[in-house]
Amino acid sequence: MNGNLPTLVTGSSGRVGRAAVAELQARGLPVRGFDRAATPGLADMILGDLTDRAALERAMNGVGTLIHLAATPDDDEFFTQLLPNNLTGLYHVMEAARLAGVRRIVLASSGQVNWWQQLRTGPWPVRASDPVSPKHWYAATKMFMEAAGRSYAEMHGISCIVARLGWCPRTREQVGEIAANDWAQDVYLSPGDAGRFFAATVEASADVRFAIVYAASNPVRKMRFDMEPTKQLLGFEPRERWPDGVEIFLGQPLPNLQ
Numbered sequence: 001m002n003g004n005l006p007t008l009v010t011g012s013s014g015r016v017g018r019a020a021v022a023e024l025q026a027r028g029l030p031v032r033g034f035d036r037a038a039t040p041g042l043a044d045m046i047l048g049d050l051t052d053r054a055a056l057e058r059a060m061n062g063v064g065t066l067i068h069l070a071a072t073p074d075d076d077e078f079f080t081q082l083l084p085n086n087l088t089g090l091y092h093v094m095e096a097a098r099l100a101g102v103r104r105i106v107l108a109s110s111g112q113v114n115w116w117q118q119l120r121t122g123p124w125p126v127r128a129s130d131p132v133s134p135k136h137w138y139a140a141t142k143m144f145m146e147a148a149g150r151s152y153a154e155m156h157g158i159s160c161i162v163a164r165l166g167w168c169p170r171t172r173e174q175v176g177e178i179a180a181n182d183w184a185q186d187v188y189l190s191p192g193d194a195g196r197f198f199a200a201t202v203e204a205s206a207d208v209r210f211a212i213v214y215a216a217s218n219p220v221r222k223m224r225f226d227m228e229p230t231k232q233l234l235g236f237e238p239r240e241r242w243p244d245g246v247e248i249f250l251g252q253p254l255p256n257l258q
Contacts, residue, residue, distance in 0.1 A: 004030060005030070005062060005063060005065070006030040006031060006032045006044065006062065006063055006064065007029060007032070007064065007065040007066070007202050008032045008059055008060060008063040008065070008066050008067070008102075009021055009024075009031060009032070009033055009034065009067045009069060010034045010035070010050070010059075010066070010068050010070035011035055011068075011069035011070030011071065012033030012034060012039040012042060012069075013033070013036075013038065013039045013040075014035070014069060014073075014170070015168055015170045015191065015249075016108070016165070016189075016191075016198075017033070017035065017039065017069050017070075018039065018040075018191075019168070019191040020067055020198040021033060021039060021041075021042055022195055023195030023196055023199045024195075024202065025042075026195075027203075029199070029202065030044070031044065032044040032045070032046065032059065033045045034046045034055070034056070034059045034070065035047070036049050049085075050070055050071075050084070050088070050089025050090075051084055051088060051089060053096065056092055056093060056096040057096050057100065059096075060097055060099075060100035060102060062100075063097075063100060064103055065106065065201075066093070066097045066102050066106065067108070067202070068106065070085070070089070071085055071089070071108070071141075072085040072086055072138070073138075073170065075135070075137060075138040082137055082141055086141035086142075086144075086145070087141055087144060090141075090145055090148060091148075094152060098152065098156055098158065102158065104161070104202075104206075105149065105152065105158055105160045105161075106161045106201045107145050107146070107148075107149045107160065107162045108163055108165055109142040109145055109146055109162050109163060109165065109212075110138070110139060110142045110164060110165055111164050111166055111167070111187055111216070111225065112134065112135040112136075112139035113132045113133075113139050113142050113143055113146070113164060114126045114132060114133050114134075114164075115133055115135035115139060116133040117130060117133045118183075118224045118225070119183060121133075124223060124224050125223045125224055125226040125227070126224060126225055126226060127226040128164070128214070128226070128229065146162050149162050149210065150210055153210035159206060159208055159209055160211075161204070161210075161213065161234075162211065162212040162213070163197070163201065163213060163214075163215050164212065164213070164215065164225070165194075166187040166214070166215060166216030166217065166225065167189060168188075168190070168194050169249055170249075171249070172249060172250060174249075175246055175249050178242065179243070182220070183222075185219070185220040185221070185241075186216075186219035186220055186222050186223070186224045187224055187225065188216065188220075188241070188242040188243075189217055190238075190240040190241075190242075190244050190245035192239065192244070193215070193217045193238045193239060193245075194215070196236060196239070197215045197230075197234075197236050197238075203235075204233065204234045204235070208233055208234075211233050213230040213234065214226060214227055215230065215236075216238065217238045217240045217244065218238050218240065220241055220242055
């Protein structure tokens with residue numbers, strides 16, 4: 001929706017961040033990274049953390065779309081991890097984007113905001129309109145993020161897409177957890193599908209004012225997330241299912257990120 005303006009990916013050196021960067025590059029779209037460590041294969045890179053407002057403002061300069069992935073990625077100590085990274089950091093990111101004139105913000109939420117429904121009680125598939133059933137404090141920070149996104153869409157006219165992500169594992173141990181649990185295989189998000197999903201959020205029509213959508217690969221057994229709005233609004237349909245892409249987690253690099 002923003003022509004040739006770059007897309008800023010915060011958390012660009014993480015597992016999902018590298019996947020998003022790789023797909024944007026493969027489509028010939030300009031992309032800039034923001035992380036505490038450099039992203040391999042990405043020349044346009046700003047180093048900093050989410051409490052560094054000056055670094056965030058430099059990163060936002062001239063950006064058309066923000067994909068905000070940087071966060072403490074699961075339950076952790078609240079005051080030293082979740083508060084500065086997922087709440088205070090979110091404030092700095094959103095304000096820096098607003099002041100820089102960013103026209104679309106894509107926020108990485110989590111399937112954990114509907115944890116108990118997806119895991120135990122149903123009904124399935126979980127829809128964005130269903131009452132939330134958060135797992136714990138990490139999921140609560142993502143609910144705060146979703147509310148902030150809606151506020152910025154209404155108050156400031158910024159197109160905002162909230163992405164409730166499935167499980168894209170970060171470690172070999174998490175790969176083992178998914179392999180051992182049928183439900184986890186149904187909410188798996190492969191790196192390839194993750195990259196294509198976020199590219200779709202960048203290319204989606206400017207008419208998308210505010211939306212909450214799910215992002216996961218094809219389920220093995222049960223459709224636990226309602227992916228129809230993702231298809232209708234973004235034109236995204238997953239191509240893979242567990243264990244597609246597992247070789248990436250087991251030591252091989254992502255394409256174009258040597």
